Amino acid sequence: MQWSDHGGYLKLQLPEEFSFNECLVFLGRSELELLHHIEDKHLMKLVRINDEEVLLKISSEDGSLIVEFCLGAPAYAIKEQAVKYISEWFDIERNLSGFYEMAYQDKILRPLAIKYYGLRMIGIPDLFEAITWAIMGQQINLKFAYTLKKRLIEHFGEKRDYENTSYWLYPTPEKIAVLHIDELRKLQFTSRKAEYVIGAAKEMASGRLTKEMLMVIPDLKKQHETLLSLKGVGAWTADYVMMKCLLETTAFPVADVGLHNSLKEQLNLASKPKQDEIIELAQNWSGWEAYATFYLWRSLYE
Numbered sequence: 001m002q003w004s005d006h007g008g009y010l011k012l013q014l015p016e017e018f019s020f021n022e023c024l025v026f027l028g029r030s031e032l033e034l035l036h037h038i039e040d041k042h043l044m045k046l047v048r049i050n051d052e053e054v055l056l057k058i059s060s061e062d063g064s065l066i067v068e069f070c071l072g073a074p075a076y077a078i079k080e081q082a083v084k085y086i087s088e089w090f091d092i093e094r095n096l097s098g099f100y101e102m103a104y105q106d107k108i109l110r111p112l113a114i115k116y117y118g119l120r121m122i123g124i125p126d127l128f129e130a131i132t133w134a135i136m137g138q139q140i141n142l143k144f145a146y147t148l149k150k151r152l153i154e155h156f157g158e159k160r161d162y163e164n165t166s167y168w169l170y171p172t173p174e175k176i177a178v179l180h181i182d183e184l185r186k187l188q189f190t191s192r193k194a195e196y197v198i199g200a201a202k203e204m205a206s207g208r209l210t211k212e213m214l215m216v217i218p219d220l221k222k223q224h225e226t227l228l229s230l231k232g233v234g235a236w237t238a239d240y241v242m243m244k245c246l247l248e249t250t251a252f253p254v255a256d257v258g259l260h261n262s263l264k265e266q267l268n269l270a271s272k273p274k275q276d277e278i279i280e281l282a283q284n285w286s287g288w289e290a291y292a293t294f295y296l297w298r299s300l301y302e
Helices: 020-027 075-090 097-103 108-113 127-136 142-156 175-176 181-185 191-205 211-215 220-229 235-244 257-266 275-285 289-299
Strands: 003-005 010-013 036-038 041-051 051-061 062-068 158-161 165-169
Touching: 003 075, 010 075, 020 051, 020 075, 020 289, 041 075, 041 165, 051 075, 062 075, 097 108, 097 289, 108 289, 127 142, 127 191, 165 191, 175 191, 181 191, 211 220, 220 235, 235 289, 257 275, 257 289, 275 289
Parallel strands: none
Antiparallel strands: 003 010, 010 062, 036 041, 041 051, 051 062, 158 165
């Protein structure tokens, strides 16, 4: 991705098929979100790069993202990593022409592709966050999942105050790995979810599981199986992590309730479609199942 360094800010060139406004709509779907703030078309995000806290202020201007460093301009190496993080977060380097060619020929996706044109997969670059967020979201509604996430961050994350606003970092695996189940039970985690979150933390804190390890596995089935080997990670969770963290466009969380609800609405069905019906509907989506799912999710936030 092409970008230029202007000292206190960076300018990242965007592809034509990119809508910052659409991305902000998705990012703003919950008032309980702590890990970023949207303020007057600006996106604020605290990240840690090379053990340094960096507060990013991201806006869009003339086909570029403008990235300002609110805590002062960091070293060039950190700027490079900030660009990498933002690129992953918004899947900027993805060529979406193939997706739109497919979507415009599909009766379900065509109206969504037109309406939400430029929406990018909003990723979760941090593997630990992606896995534990997916575990928290299992078998509960989205609002309560955000409530659990908020409590986890407020109790075990790190905070930086800037201009009367608190910005948070997600808890590290090392911080969660040493917890006892009862400490998460107090936050209304079930015993099972507490066990699974702490177990994932232990795997990552020990180095037995890393994002880099998953990324070098060439076989997607083996990537999926590696995630399934984690206690508490089923097919939906593994698909979700591959979709949102590894940015695998063929990942298809076919059991997802939001996907079912959206298809019911888009097709004006009396009841939610069954999984085998969804697989049949998705035959045209080959290679872009994750993006098809993401656009269907977006239709729920009207």
